Each structure stands twice: as structure tokens, then as C-alpha cells.
Amino acid sequence: MTENLTDSDKKQLVVGIDMGTSKTAIITDTGFKGMIRSVVGYPKDIIGVKLLGKTQVFGEEALKNHSALRLYYPLEDGVIKDSGDKDYNAAYELLKYMVDKAKQGQDIDVCGVIGVPSRASHVSKELISSLANEFMKTSMVVSQAFMVAYELNKLNNCIIIDIGAGTIDICGIRGTVPQPDDQVSIPKGGDYIDDRLETAIVQQYPAVQVTPRYVRGIKEAHSFVGNIKEPIMVTLRSEGKPSTYDLTEIIKSICESIIPDIIEQMISVIMGFDPDDQEEALKNIYLTGGGSRIRGIDKEIQRLLTDYGEVRVTRVDDPEYIGCAGALRMARDMPPEYWDKVSILGK
Ligand SMILES: Nc1ncnc2c1ncn2[C@@H]1O[C@H](COP(=O)(O)OP(=O)(O)OP(=O)(O)O)[C@@H](O)[C@H]1O
Ligand SMILES: [Mg+2]
Incomplete structure (x- = not known):
């Protein structure tokens, strides 16, 4: 049949x-x-x-x-x-x-x-x-x-911070599909970090030659905020010859440069929640996007929000x-x- x-x-x-x-x-x-x-x-x-x-x-x-x-x-x-x-x-x-x-x-x-x-x-x-x-x-x-x-199954009282390539998007989730008012966008994503890193390397070491692709690779391998134990030593080419350079301070200061905007916009997103819900939202902050891989960024955002009560910032698994x-x-x-x-x- x-x-x-x-x-x-x-x-x-x-x-x-x-x-x-x-x-x-x-x-x-x-x-x-x-x-x-x-x-x-x-x-x-x-x-x-x-x-x-x-x-x-x-x-x-x-x-x-x-x-x-x-x-x-x-x-x-x-x-x-x-x-x-x-x-x-x-x-x-x-x-x-x-x-x-x-x-x-x-x-x-x-x-x-x-x-x-x-x-x-x-x-x-x-x-x-x-x-x-x-x-x-x-x-x-x-x-x-x-x-x-x-x-994440967090459809109410949660905040998503997405550190992407073009922008950082911060979105309050309040039990419905977010409306434009629930989200803010900061034009300082990974591309911005790459540009600043390239400029800073060339400014500090004028004889060094780097390509945007190489700089992005350095960032993805070494990005961090806060303190780290070992300095970041990277091989760069200067007048054709490879040498090792200490990029610890440059990487730290550029990665940290995106944080004040994140905190400022976080506060406006938090204020968009009903006052009764703000406490719960502050315990449900999730970091995603490739930039969430910056070492220490979750702890740093959490630290800078301590005035607001108990805050929990969690990095998602598999942000891509x-x-x-x-x-x-x-x-x-x-x-x-x-x-x-x-x-x-x-x-
Ligand atoms: N370990 C890392 N440290 C810092 N940045 C990283 C790391 N890994 C990836 N990135 C950066 O994350 C960015 C890509 O993130 P993602 O894939 O979330 O972007 P996207 O979703 O395509 O962009 P957008 O959200 O702006 O539309 C790139 O700038 C990449 O260099
Ligand atoms: Mg994205």
C-alpha cells in the first residue's frame, strides 16, 4: 500500500x-x-x-x-x-x-x-x-x-548584556518581548576595542607593523580587565624582525575603557524595572556575545554595581x-x- x-x-x-x-x-x-x-x-x-x-x-x-x-x-x-x-x-x-x-x-x-x-x-x-x-x-x-x-529560561526580571562586534546591547527582560525602550546600544563592541588596540600599539611602538586581523587575534587571546598575575608578552614584527613586547597595560586599559558606559547604561535599564522587581533583576544579569570572554569583566561589572545591593553577573556558556x-x-x-x-x- x-x-x-x-x-x-x-x-x-x-x-x-x-x-x-x-x-x-x-x-x-x-x-x-x-x-x-x-x-x-x-x-x-x-x-x-x-x-x-x-x-x-x-x-x-x-x-x-x-x-x-x-x-x-x-x-x-x-x-x-x-x-x-x-x-x-x-x-x-x-x-x-x-x-x-x-x-x-x-x-x-x-x-x-x-x-x-x-x-x-x-x-x-x-x-x-x-x-x-x-x-x-x-x-x-x-x-x-x-x-x-x-x-536561559529567564523571561522575567533579567538583564542581558551582549558584548558583540559592533555594539554592546543591554536589554531588560520584563516578561514580554522587549520593546525599544527596554534596550540600549553602546557603539563600543569588539571592533572598537580592535581599533583602539591597533592605534595604541602603533603609538607606543612606532616601528611595529600589525594588521587588524593580527590585533584581533591578540585581543581574543589575551583580553582582560582588573588584575592578572603574569604580564602579557606578545611577539610583534618590527622592521620585519620578530621581538617580544609587553602589552599588559595597553590591553588592560582598552578593555576597561568600555566598562563606564556599560555601568551608566545598566543603571538606566535597571531604573526601567518596577522598583519591586529591581532586586531580582540585579541578581539575574547575564553576559553574552564574544566580548563576554574578556577575563574578569563579569566580576568587574558586579563590583561596580555593589552600591545597588546584591548583584550577580553570570557569563553564559557558549556565548557565540x-x-x-x-x-x-x-x-x-x-x-x-x-x-x-x-x-x-x-x-
Ligand atoms: N576572548 C575574547 N576577548 C575579547 N573579545 C573577544 C573574545 N573572543 C571573541 N571576541 C570578540 O567578540 C566579537 C564577536 O562577538 P559576537 O560573535 O557576539 O558578535 P556579533 O553578534 O556578530 O556582533 P553584534 O552583536 O555587534 O551584531 C568580536 O569582536 C570578537 O573579536
Ligand atoms: Mg550579537
């Missing part, structure tokens, strides 16, 4: 996607996990096409071949630039590329939740939602901070994937019938 598979019987791949300024990550309910830098390159001319053998290149491969390509960072500043068609296309192609990878060659419908920067405008969210509809059967666009809270994991959890928990009504959660 042959069974006719109806549309609703057809298997679906459920995905959680986190579309960030610097990286886009995807997780599926079948265990696939993937991450790519959020950049798409198009060959500048026919030589580039010949060299690369294709008309579009994604992620690290695009960065590696940058001289032959015109690069687009579709979510630069956390939003799709509404004006440029190219940014829209790049966002479309990047997202589709990741979804295709996650399908692993299967001909299967895909549904899922897409997290976008909390500060993305409603227009940007609508744009992402409409482009996703072209290759996903059902999709819903949600703010990243909410996905993190969802994964937690948003994605929350998106997948939400996609699995929520019946797709409901999604049409809430295809963009949080205006």
Missing part, C-alpha cells in the same frame, strides 16, 4: 539562526551547527570570477580573497541598509547559503526563528522576514537578547551560539500555526 504524504506529513527541518554584525550562526534540530562571518564578496571583474570560479563568495573565503572582491557586510551597524539593493541581496544570499548548508543536501522544508540585533529597526526586521520567506516555509524574526533570555540555541528552542516550542500572527516578535 502506498501512502500519500500530505504537505503536513512532510518532514521539516527546524532551525535557529542568529544573524549578527560579525557572524551568522545556525543550529538545527538534527544537530547541525554552523557559523560564518557575515560578509559576502562579489568579484570586481572577470579576473576575479576566473580566479575564484564563482560569482559570489561567503565568509572567511571572501575575507581571504578581498582584493579580488567587492565586500558587503549586510548587517553593518546591526541593520540592513534600506537604501542599498546590494545589501539586501547580500543578506538574502548569506542567509540562504547558511540554510542550504544546514539542509545538508536534503530536499526538505525549513522553518525556524531568526534572531537579529536588538536595535534593528522594524523596517530591517520586515526586510529580513520577507527575504527569509523566499526559502523558508515559515520563519519568525526576533531580537537577539530575547533569544538569549529564552535559552546561545542566541541560536534560544532561537531553535523557541522554534520547537511554538506551534507554526501561531507564527503567522507573530512573524516579527517585538516591534
